[in-house]
Structure formats: C-alpha cells, structure tokens
Amino acid sequence: MTNQANTPDPAAVADEDAQDEKSPSPGSHATVSTHLYPKGGLDILSRDEVARLRDASASGMHELLKRCALAVLTTGSTSDDPRAAAEIFNRFDIEVTQQDRGLRIDLHNAPAQAFVDGEIIRGVAELVYAVVRDLAYAATELGADTRRDLNTTAGLTDSVFDILRNARSLVPLDPNLIVCWGGHSISRDEYIYTKQVGYELGLRGLDICTGCGPGAMKGPMKGATIAHAKQRRQRPRYIGLTEPGIIAAESPNPIVNQLVILPDIEKRLEAFVRMAHGIIVFPGGAGTAEEILYLLGILTREENADLSFPLVFTGPKDSAAYFEQIDQFIRATLGEDATKHYRIIVDDPVAVAKYMKSGVRKVRESRIQSKDSFFFNWSLDIPLDLQKPFAPTHANMASLDLHYGRKPSDLAADLRRAFSGIVAGNVKEEGLREVEMHGPFRIHGDPQMMDALDALLRSFVAQRRMKISGEYTPCYEVVR
Secondary structure, eight states, rough: OOOOOOOHHHHHHHHHHTTTOOOOOTTOOOEEEEOOOOSOOSOOOOHHHHHHHHSSSSSSSHHHHHHHHHHTTTOOOOOOOTTTHHHHHTTTTEEEETTTTEEEEEEEEEEGGGGETEEEOOHHHHHHHHHHHHHHHHHHSSSSOOOOTTTSSSHHHHHHHHHHHTTOOOOOOOOOEEEEOOSSSSOOHHHHHHHHHHHHHHTOOOOEOOSSSSGGGGGHHHHHHHHHTTTTOOSSEEEEEEEHHHHHOOOOTTOEEEEESSSSSSHHHHHHHHHHHHHEEEEOHHHHHHHHHHHHHHHHHHGGGGOOOEEEEEEEEGHHHHHHHHHHHHHTTGGGGGGGGGGESSSOOHHHHHHHHHHHHHHHHHHHHOOSSSSTTTTTOOOHHHHHHHOOOOHHHTTTOOOTOOHHHHOOOOOHHHHHHHHHHOOOHHHHHHHHHHHHHEOOHHHHHHHHHHHHHHHHHHHHHHHHHHSOOSSSEEOO
C-alpha cells in the first residue's frame, strides 16, 4: 500500500485536479500582435544569427522558428496533432531584429491565450526567448560551418554540452536533478500518481526534468511545485528538454521554467542522461519505450558496468500490468541481465522518492571518486551508434537488424530506432508525411522478437497510449 504520510490530502488533490489546466480554449481564435525585448542571456544576436532566423528561403530556419514559437505560445495545449495550431493560427508570424539597443522580437497574430490584458504572460515570453536562443545557436554553432566534428562521439557530446551551457542549464550544484519520463497520453489516475511522486521528490529537495509536455511530463513538476513551496526553496528547476520535431506536437507545459530545444531526438536523449542524477519512468507509449531502450543500450555496455545510475519504473496500482509488459518485453529481447539495471515500484510514491534520494547520494559519492562533474556526466560511455540521428524513412525502418545473437547494447540501439520511427509516424510532421505518401512503416525481424514487439504495441493501442484524442491508425506494420 502507498505510504500516505507525506502525500497531499486526497480530497484536496481531487478538488485541485478538478480545476487543473485544460487545453486553453481559443474561443474565436483571437490573436494579438506585439513586440518583445528579451533580457538576460538573449540581449544580443549577431547579424548572421538574425539573418538565418529571418531567412525563409535558403535554410528554412524561419519556418522552423514559426513552428516552435507557435508551440510555446499555445503552452498548456493537450493536443498531439502538430498541424492543429498551425491551421488555427495560420496568419501567425514572428520576426527577429537586432537593434542598437538590443534584440527585438515581433509577434504577428499570436494566440491571445498567451496574453493577459494585452501583456504576454511572463513564463510564455521566456519560452519564446528560449526558442530564439536555441535555434540561433544550433544554426550558427552546429550548422554546415561548425568547427566540431559531428561524426565523432566526442564532437557530438561536446555539442550537447555546449547547447546546455548556452541555455544556462548546467549549474554547479550538488546532485539533485531527477529526469521523469512517461507518456503524454495517460489516464487520470496515472497523472495524479505522477503528481504525488513529484510532491515526494520536491519534499526531499529534488528538482525535475522532463520532456516538457503534458501528462507524465507535467505531473511531476506540478507536484513538486507544492513541495518546493512548503520547503521554501527559492529557485527550483523545472527543466524541459525537447526538439523541433516534438515541440509542435507536445507544447511545453506552463510549469517549465528552463526550456532547451536540442536539434534532434538523439541529442535530446543524450542531454537527459548526461544531466540526470536518476531517472523515473512512468507509464507511456512508443516514446517512453524509445527512452527506456536508449538508456538500457547505454547501461548494458561493459564500459558503464560500474556506473551509479538509479532507475525506477513506477505507476499506480492499475498500471502494474503495464510494467509487467515492459519487463517481459525487455527480458524477451535484451535478456535477463538487462533487468538488473532498473527497479519496479508500484503504487508507492514515498518509496520511489526515498529510493531516488538514496541513489542520488550514491551518484554524488561516485562522481567525487571518479572526479566527474555534478552537472554533466562525462564518464558515461555513449557509443556513436546511439548518437547518430536516425531518419525515420521506410527504407531505414525496414533495414533495422532486429535479430537475436547481437550484443544487448547493439540490439537495444536498433529497437530504439524502431520506436523512434513509430513516434515520428504518430506525431512528427516528417513522419506523418512519410506515412501518408508511402503507407505504414514495415518492421522486420526475428519472428519471436516480432511477436514480443507486436504484443507490446497492441497493448499501447488498446490502452490508448498512442494518441491523446481520436481513433488511432497504426503508422507501422510488424512483419514476421
């Protein structure tokens, strides 16, 4: 049974959740036009950076800027259709100008839900600044003229570090950052449970990092805000890590106070595990399975055998079957040894928080012993195979090597790519177009492994974990 000693009063939780943020109603789709003057960390961009952000023809950066900016201006939306906001606010535009007195951002026909009495909500404005900052940095520092060798492990890791440092997300504090993974499409009971876990983490002085969207990405942050307030924590961190293909489908939730947009899913995943002092996995769908396999692909490597890295799978009592399915899939594909890297705790937020707190202490001791930094785990060995961006095309999906006899870390890398392609086909613009043009992705492999994969995916569909609303049409076909 759950230890209720520190959890919020159930009646209070129920009442609070009845008033929880729903997708903001656009009403008549009202819009506002205004200009912003960023302060702190984004006062100045070079002429080259501004030109790239404004250039709609040569590099396509302007369209990317529009798409990401519109996503944060509709913060709080629970839609997972990346095209919905663009269709509703089809006259929206953003312009970045460098002036003598600083940077100016003009918003044209922006969603009125981001404003109060004509003034943009402060937190939303900060997210807009983060979009401009990160896209400008990626365009200039990681573009075609970059000095880094992005075909090497060291070069790619350095690029992740530099993006996070540029975003001021790396701070020399004692280890206390817990990454929470989980789905955007979860049940109400699962969402409340994520809040309860976040509350227990917050009481113990732990900060939260998630994928920044709704559902299991929002709940832990929301629970932690109450606990941090009770503990009078002055500067709690609610870090959201996303990437351009995801942000339009999963707008940042309103609690995120540090948003970082990584250039692709692989750098986003590396940022999670380099920053994390522990990871909690809540119920989710294909994206959560991708994250689990990515991490297990790292932890099952011999080079990381001595690594201290607390990992917990958790959910309410009704989610026990979900984690049994995940556990069975891991055993059926990666083998029994892979299961030693995680612990399953069901329906006990206090036990989860205590386990994480204890694990973070061990991480601190381990980092001191290895002389590694607290804010970025340089010792973690991540192979180039897990760092290279994977393009979810039909040819790439069909060529994945999903057969037994491979090293667990190598097999995990290709299984991760399979789920990455499914995520793209579900919610990313390029994936949606690929499936519309050529039909479902075809995934081949060992018949027994395909049986395990098909069973897991069918359970996700049956439990409505693939899509927030509407009927789900699979973007994949499992071929035996």
